[in-house]
Amino acid sequence: MLTKLFTFVSIFDDIYDSYSTLEESKLLTIAIERWDEQAAEQLPGYMKFFYNKVLETVKDIEEDLKHQGNKNADYIKKLLIDATKCYYNEAKWREEGDAPATVEEHLLFSMPSSCCMHVPALALVAIGATSDVIDWAMTYPKIIRASCVVGRVINDVASHERERDQYSGQQQVMSTVEACMEENSYTAKEDAYNKLRELIEESWMDISEEHLRLAAAQPPAPLLEVVVDATRMLDFLYKDQDAYTLPQALKRVADSIYVDPI
Numbered sequence: 032m033l034t035k036l037f038t039f040v041s042i043f044d045d046i047y048d049s050y051s052t053l054e055e056s057k058l059l060t061i062a063i064e065r066w067d068e069q070a071a072e073q074l075p076g077y078m079k080f081f082y083n084k085v086l087e088t089v090k091d092i093e094e095d096l097k098h099q100g101n102k103n104a105d106y107i108k109k110l111l112i113d114a115t116k117c118y119y120n121e122a123k124w125r126e127e128g129d130a131p132a133t134v135e136e137h138l139l140f141s142m143p144s145s146c147c148m149h150v151p152a153l154a155l156v157a158i159g160a161t162s163d164v165i166d167w168a169m170t171y172p173k174i175i176r177a178s179c180v181v182g183r184v185i186n187d188v189a190s191h192e193r194e195r196d197q198y199s200g201q202q203q204v205m206s207t208v209e210a211c212m213e214e215n216s217y218t219a220k221e222d223a224y225n226k227l228r229e230l231i232e233e234s235w236m237d238i239s240e241e242h243l244r245l246a247a248a249q250p251p252a253p254l255l256e257v258v259v260d261a262t263r264m265l266d267f268l269y270k271d272q273d274a275y276t277l278p279q280a281l282k283r284v285a286d287s288i289y290v291d292p293i
Contacts, residue, residue, distance in 0.1 A: 032092050036107070036153050039085055040114060040146050046078070047118035047144075053126050060119040064112055085111070096156070106156045106165050110149050113169070117143040130205050130213070134230070137210040138183060147182035148175050151261040160254055174241035174255065177234040178262040183207065184227050184234075189269040190276065191220065238262060 047056050055075050062070035062082055071079045089107050096104035121144040131137040152168040168175055187206040194206075211223040242259060246252040267274075274280040287293065 032095070032157055033150075033154060035088055035092065036111070037150065039088070039111065040149065042081060043115060043118055044144075044146070046081075047115075047122050051075075051078075051122075053122055056119050056122045060115045063115045066108060066112070099159075101156070101159055103156050103160070103162050103165055106162075107153065110152055110156075110169075114146050114149045117146070120144070125205075131210045133214045134184075134207050134210045134227070137205070137207050138180060141207065142176070142179045142183050143171075145179050145183040145186070147179040147261065147265065151175065151178070151258045154257045154261070155254060158254075158257070164254055168258075172241070174238055174245065174258055177237035177241070178258055178265075180234040181231055181238075181262050182265045184231055185265060185269040186273070186275075188224050188227050188231075189271075190273040191224075193273060193276070235262075 046059065051059065055078070058074055059078055059082070062074055063085070066086065068083065068086060071082045074082055089111065092107055093104040096107075121140045124140045148168065148171055152165055155165050155168055171179070184207050187208050191206060191208045207227060208220060208223050211217065211226050212220065215222070215226060217223050217226075238259060242252075242255050245255055268281075269275065272280055
């Protein structure tokens, strides 16, 4: 279930970030919010198949969860609708807004669209967490906000040089790296990388502190592990390079687990 939903999140990210015009993004956002097969008729041709596949797959997932006695299956739809709104808000901000003067200003839009809240919240649904816990996660409490900061910033640092080379000569989307350089009057990108790595470390400290603080209260510690593990996954994918975009970088690790285990 999570593999299917994570695939959808990845495709949404590519559509909003790289392939659609702002008007097409708006049409897709409206269609997802309607969650109706007829809404596909308003979409560009390349979006129709994907849109219908999302509706079909989520319907199957919801039915499977309900058969398992999961009372919160409806959150799948809510979270995907919210994710598309976050993507659209960032796309609209990029196209119509001014360049962010600070990293914090950048994160107001780019942090929610990292979907680092949505993925662990979907996992919470899958393992049968209560509606109170899922609602709590969707309010971006400190531990999840810190996870989102890690995900957004570590992604930007890892992919910055590749995207700069890939889109050389074209207008580029300002990432937190450029925002950091602007905020601190840096002329060298390495200075921004180092500053942002400090922010990543601070966010990890917030995650650890909140995990310890909340572990003895609500939500229960096993549910907090979902957030921590999701952040660990991001750290693993982006710490040395952008292995999410270039997954061949993970071949050695995958081989050591599945082909030649120690």
